[in-house]
Amino acid sequence: MVVSQLREMRGPQGAAMISFDSYYRDQGHLSPTERAQINYDHPDSLDGTLMVKHLDRLRQGQQTTVPTYDFATHTRNTNCAVMQPADVIVVEGILLYAFREIVDRLDYRVFRRCPESVRFQRRMKRDVRDRGRTPESVLDQLDATVKPMHDRFVEPYASLAHCVTEHGHEASDVATKVIAHIESIPANAVLR
Helix, strand or coil, X not given: CHHHHHHHHHCCCCEEEEEHHHHECCCCCCCHHHHHCCXXXXXXXXXXXXXXXXXXXXXXXXXXXXXXXXXCCCEECCCCEEECCCCEEEEECCCHHHXXXXXXXXXXXXXEECCHHHXXXXXXXXXXXXXXXXXXXXXXXXXXXXXXXXXXXXXXXXXXXXXXXXXXXXXXXXXXXXXXXXXXXXXXXXXX
């Protein structure tokens, strides 16, 4: 994991991670049947405005409260996570680059390419084990939303990255590139 590599290279306060998965919109106002019909692979399922607000707070050196999302019920939990600012904030999520206002706040962008077969195997394992889904429902979702949304909102945005890595590249290599970028910035520079 890149964050653990950055922490090892820069110390425990050197890096923190915020996941865009925490920012799925709360669907508690809908029935379970209605929740199941939402396309969670489309950017509209995420609250980019709240993520931007939290990124701005962290960049200003302020702590922020990150939502906790329950993927089994498609709702946000009442318990949130308090996130402290760090020298490096790693923002993780496959749909990040579909939000221009988020992209504009990322000083160094990495895009990690992963073969479709690997992405599918990871999703199948995670969704069945952690989200109470059936293999059949995961397969249906793959065809209906996952692949079309990846082709529309993920892969085309690779061009926005400063660094594109392939599946199998070591996290330490990515962390080294991030550190080199950070160290190339003058100490008194204001990052945008």
